[in-house]
Amino acid sequence: MTQPLTVSATWLLGVIDELIRQGISPEQLGASWARELKGLAPTRQLQLVQVRRLWYRAIEVTEDPLLGLKVGMSLPLQSMNIVALILVHSSSLRHALSNTVKFQQLVSNSGRFITESLSDHGIQLVYQVTPSHLAMHPAQLDSLFAAFLGLLYRCMPPDRKPSCVELPGTDSSLAENYEAYFNCRVILGGKQGRVLFDAEMLDVPWEAADPALLRVLLGRAEALLKTQGRSETLVDYVAAAIVAQGFTSANCDTVARSLDLSRRTLQRRLAECGSSFRQLLEAVRMQEALEGLADHTLPLVMLAERLGYAEPSAFSHAVRSHFGKAPRALRLELARTLNESDKILERHEMAPLNRTFI
Known part of the structure; x- marks a missing residue:
């Protein structure tokens, strides 16, 4: 199965609360659906696209270029759930980085941290963004690094900081502002996010x-991790069955039979995963919608029909409710985002570094 495109409810709720504290109203965020998360299991996994779309909406309504940093630095420890406690009680920075890599998916699959050794025996932590038709906004990556480093700073001796933080934001004139937050050298405009730690820091108890x-x-x-893996496997199987059967034919009964389950058993197991067949059907449908909208040669009428909508207006309403924009507007946004991503890659094309993975 492919890597699930999900983020934990605790992280998303923490981000929403902090965006609101920064003066962005829930109506502007289009996050009324977040009310449904209150009271649910904190480890519930939500669609990655929802989180990324939230950041795009937030950036649209604010002129603050440091929004991501401010949100990340203010996130409560509960946002990272058990991972925060594990980092707090790790024996050293090296141990904490190892645990980050191992358990990060309990918080988010928006990307993956990997540790790489440096020639001076230091370590760099590199963030590899999960590919998706909706790219990660730089402000979202800023918030992630700010939250993670803010937590590490509470654990490390006060006189120890990373030697350098590199982020793919394009406005290098803001470097001094970033350095004030991270209290170390910051490079903006990099190809990917990373943070470098000197060797002398790694094993200090x-x-x-x-x-x-x-x-x-x-x-x-x-x-x-094991529970999440089992839940994600079931969700993946159901999603694959829906796509295979087609959106006009797939229903809870037909999908359950294809998995050798009764309708009741399938509903119960999906409920244990914090989902339902209806929610999963709509999530898969919207993921397919996003892929279709990214293909500008595909007429919207044909896309709506492919996804099982009897009328184009019903498709338009569903897309607007899920993503906060009409299909045509979202298609333009996707085209612009992909074009900007291509330009960034062209600008930062460079030879690979000599690295040893640990």
Whole structure:
């Protein structure tokens, strides 16, 4: 199965709360659906596109170029759920980075951190963005780095900071503002986000870490990973069955039979995953809609028909409700985003570095 395109509910709710504190109203965010998340399991996984679209809407209604940093620095520890506690009680920075790589998917699959060794025996943590038809906005990446480094700063000795942070934001004139937040050298306009740590920092003991508590937390995190894996496998199977059967034919009964399950069992297992067949059908449909809208040669009428909508107006209403924009407007946005991404890649085309993965 492919990597699931999901983000945990706790992270998304934390981001929404902080965006509102920055003066952006829920109506401007188009995030009324977030009310449905209140009271649900904090580990519930939500569609990646929802989170990315939220950032695009936020940037549209604010002129603050530092919005991502401000949101990330203000996120509560609960946003990272058990991963925050694991980092707090890791024995050293090296140990914390290792745990970040191992358990990050409990928070988000918007991208993946990898650790790479440097020639001076230091380490750089590189963030590889998960490909999607809706690209990650630079402000979202800023918020992620700000939240992660803000947490590490609470654990490390106060006189220790990264040697450098590099982010793919394009406005290099803001570097001094970023450096004030990160308290280290910052390079803007990079090809990908990364943070460099000197060798002397990696194995300094974190005195407040509790090894006994860490063992309990690691056991819980391992269990959550296994549970998430089983849940994501079921969701992937259901999504694949819906696509295979076609949106005009697929329903809960036919999909359940294709998986050798009863309708009732399928509904119960999806509920345990924090979802339902109706929600999953709509999520898969909207993912297919996004792919279709990215293909400017595909007429909207044909796309609506392919997705099982009897009328183009019903398709337009569904897209607007899910993404906050009409199909034509979203198609233009996708084309602009892809074009800008291509330009960034062309601008930063460079020879690969000599790196050893650890």
